[in-house]
Amino acid sequence: MRQCKSIGEITVNFEPTKLDNYVGQENVKNSIRVSMQAAKIRKESFPHVLLHGASGLGKTTLANLIAKEFKSKCTTLLAPTISSHDIIYDALENCKKNDFIFIDEVHALPRVLQETVYTAMTDRKIERKDQWGSYQVDLKPFTCLTATTELGELAAPFRERFGFIIPLDNYSYEEMEEIILMNAKKLKYKITSDALKDISHASRRNPRTANRLLDRCHDTATVARTKTLDNQIVDETLHNLQIEKNGLTIYDIRILQTLVYKFAGKPTGLKTLAMSTGIDEKAIESTYEPWLIELDLLERSSRGRVITKEGILYIAENHKKN
Secondary structure, three states: OOOEEEEOOEEEEOOOOOHHHOOOOHHHHHHHHHHHHHHHHHOOOOOOEEEEOOOOOOHHHHHHHHHHHOOOOEEEEEHHHOOOHHHHHHHHHOOOOOEEEEEEOHHHOOHHHHHHHHHHHHHOEEEEEEOOEEEEEEOOOEEEEEEEOOHHHOOHHHHOOOOEEEEOOOOOHHHHHHHHHHHHHHOOOEEOHHHHHHHHHHOOOOHHHHHHHHHHHHHHHHHHOOOEEOHHHHHHHHHHHOOOOOOOOHHHHHHHHHHHHHOOOOOEOHHHHHHHHOOOHHHHHHHHHHHHHHOOOEEEEOOEEEEOHHHHHHHHHHOOOO
16 A cells, blocks of 8 residues: 655655554454553553555555554564574664564565564564674564565464464455545545546555556646546546456456467466466466456366356457457
């Protein structure tokens, strides 16, 4: 959900500034609020948090908002860039009482470093080495916030150390409209109800995607010299981006066409599908396939990916083979 848009010399930040302005995930927010109040009453650190879900659902935003609610320092680490224990040790040692450390893409943390983190979370101690040998360092109470798109890649003992394991789900179309309207106001643009609905339905129920589409509609409106985002602006933007009203991209369509025209609707293995479409296996699994399944155009089976009757009909009506 993190995104900024520049208007002249003014930068508009699409991120909410407090938890109350974070749209969606109501049950999650209610649970967090209760534990926040309890931690403040007891003057304790907030429980360790593991956020998981697809990209763009607001994991990083929510982690930062939790730290902001406590007015505490939050040190951010990107797991793929952590190459040694010392990087983690330095961050932990610099934490003051009840500070936060946020590890993004935590699934990319090697297992040996996951062990380092969960030992610190549990014991509040780390073991460092110098030229004279090993020595123990006591840590101040801290909260470890983490985010991942691949929960299964985390070691079980690591997962079990978190007081909160929070799944973030796709948003409703109504919630998407609320986010889009709020950010259109930040851009000082009017948006019609029809345009709001169109952007929402093209967003794949993902706030990051919605904000990106809103940005591009803003560009189209700027060139058209209008301060209103209407159907015409949205239609032109989606056409230029080759995105359909239901959020399907040219890559989604390529997958469906390949299953129809090359494999005659028969089950197709992921590797074969990737080779035939030129789309990376990981991208098919994490980016395109979930939305195709959501729209009931594709199914997974033990024998591979299968296009549904609805998928065949969609291609026949909208994307006939040339």
